[in-house]
Amino acid sequence: MAKWDEQLTFEEVKVGDELPELALPLTVQRLVMEAAANRDFVPLHHDDAAAQRTGAPAMFANTWYYMALSERHLREWVGLEGEILKIGPFRMGKFACPGVDLHCGARVVEKREENGKNVVELDIWQDDGTDKNMWGKALVALPAKQS
Numbered sequence: 001m002a003k004w005d006e007q008l009t010f011e012e013v014k015v016g017d018e019l020p021e022l023a024l025p026l027t028v029q030r031l032v033m034e035a036a037a038n039r040d041f042v043p044l045h046h047d048d049a050a051a052q053r054t055g056a057p058a059m060f061a062n063t064w065y066y067m068a069l070s071e072r073h074l075r076e077w078v079g080l081e082g083e084i085l086k087i088g089p090f091r092m093g094k095f096a097c098p099g100v101d102l103h104c105g106a107r108v109v110e111k112r113e114e115n116g117k118n119v120v121e122l123d124i125w126q127d128d129g130t131d132k133n134m135w136g137k138a139l140v141a142l143p144a145k146q147s
Contacts, residue, residue, distance in 0.1 A: 010118035073104035090136020
């Protein structure tokens, strides 16, 4: 759970640091709500039979679900003064179907100053405990430590 009264700074972060994991159960309700919020009415994301006709084991998370979960994970880490600059590119692997917990992870791979911002580059991923469902990159900006 985020501690919104604390702010991470650029100076506190080291290459190789891993972000605290975020785990969230993937439920039918979450898939339906996310698909509706993004107007993604493709039946593959809310109808088991439609998904199974295409070879998927069941309805599954769409691209926007992965993006939203990654954004939440990053937001909790960068805090209120941090900025999410970019999520992606990323690749999706196996299907994320209801009944699993999706675990978000990330690792700091680079720190730099860029266009007046303290930029942190991250490898990001989501997995269901057996294999990665998504992996990619993200860029965030963190405030400098106040002197």
